[in-house]
Amino acid sequence: MPELPEVETIKNDLSNTVTGKIISAVVFPPDFRCRILRRFCASSDIFGKEIQGAAITGVRRRAKYLIFDLDPPGMLIMHLGMSGQILLRGMDSAPDSHVRAIVQLAGEIELRFSDPRTFGELFLYRPPRWTLPFDLDGLGPEPLGPECTAAYLTAVVKKSRRSIKSLLMDKRIVAGIGNIYSDEALFAAAVHPGRPSCSLTRQEIAALRSALRRILTAAIRHRGTSARDQRYRDSGGRTGSFQNRLQVYQRCGQPCRRCGFLITSRRIAGRTASFCPACQHE
DNA sequence: AGTACAGCCTGCCTGC
DNA sequence: TGCAGGCAGGCTGTAC
Numbered sequence: 544m545p546e547l548p549e550v551e552t553i554k555n556d557l558s559n560t561v562t563g564k565i566i567s568a569v570v571f572p573p574d575f576r577c578r579i580l581r582r583f584c585a586s587s588d589i590f591g592k593e594i595q596g597a598a599i600t601g602v603r604r605r606a607k608y609l610i611f612d613l614d615p616p617g618m619l620i621m622h623l624g625m626s627g628q629i630l631l632r633g634m635d636s637a638p639d640s641h642v643r644a645i646v647q648l649a650g651e652i653e654l655r656f657s658d659p660r661t662f663g664e665l666f667l668y669r670p671p672r673w674t675l676p677f678d679l680d681g682l683g684p685e686p687l688g689p690e691c692t693a694a695y696l697t698a699v700v701k702k703s704r705r706s707i708k709s710l711l712m713d714k715r716i717v718a719g720i721g722n723i724y725s726d727e728a729l730f731a732a733a734v735h736p737g738r739p740s741c742s743l744t745r746q747e748i749a750a751l752r753s754a755l756r757r758i759l760t761a762a763i764r765h766r767g768t769s770a771r772d773q774r775y776r777d778s779g780g781r782t783g784s785f786q787n788r789l790q791v792y793q794r795c796g797q798p799c800r801r802c803g804f805l806i807t808s809r810r811i812a813g814r815t816a817s818f819c820p821a822c823q824h825e
Numbered sequence: 826a827g828t829a830c831a832g833c834c835t836g837c838c839t840g841c
Numbered sequence: 842t843g844c845a846g847g848c849a850g851g852c853t854g855t856a857c
Contacts, residue, residue, distance in 0.1 A: 544851075624850085625851065626834090626849095660850090661835075662833075662835095662850075677853090813850090815849080
């Protein structure tokens, strides 16, 4: 389940290689029922034809979306869902499994979108004909960006009665945070994931903001998390290493590295939340 | 209006 | 050994 640091790593890796390249073709394996285009309101042939011949002018990340800016103006957007990988391969290299789409570049290299669990999606933005089925502008601020100030976070946290974990994972509130990094940030800030948001003190909110920034930055530096049951790989097929630094996520039953108490997990907001009951009081 | 939750999907793991 | 069932989760639509 690639979250912000994983998508950021892929973006950084791809940026130099693909910027300036012409998309020579987009290929969809014929045996797959094109779930990857499930919200595109036309056929996969039309999707391919719309993008063919466009130049990639840059690669960006917004929340967990990977955005390829195109010329003629438009965007090819990828969301990796929970098991998606983007593999940068030579056109002659051995096939990869679970490939749902292939973006061929300049007739020499290709981006293979591999996704066993098929939660991933491809989008095309080229108005007025092709618009997005979701609101890119409605996303909350990037947690590492200048808009995610202590004042902003305090305001949104203080006015909600939802659990703080569910709030952190809401992309309209803060972009790009999933289960791994919400658990880790809450542990670092010593805040129980089930606490109603409005019960957090200003000090706790400040600690949470700083924990988020510290952890996400470190995770990017370690090229993301490839934990057990995480298929995350970078565009070269390599794992990240932040799984070695996780404090609570997938450490249920193991001793807390801070106090020795056993890490526990509980279902909060429909997700498995891992936390230390001693360090993170309810 | 704000919040909670089912459903989508398949590979892997556990238990029988 | 083989199979059934549970689990993982980002996002959306729907229900409360």
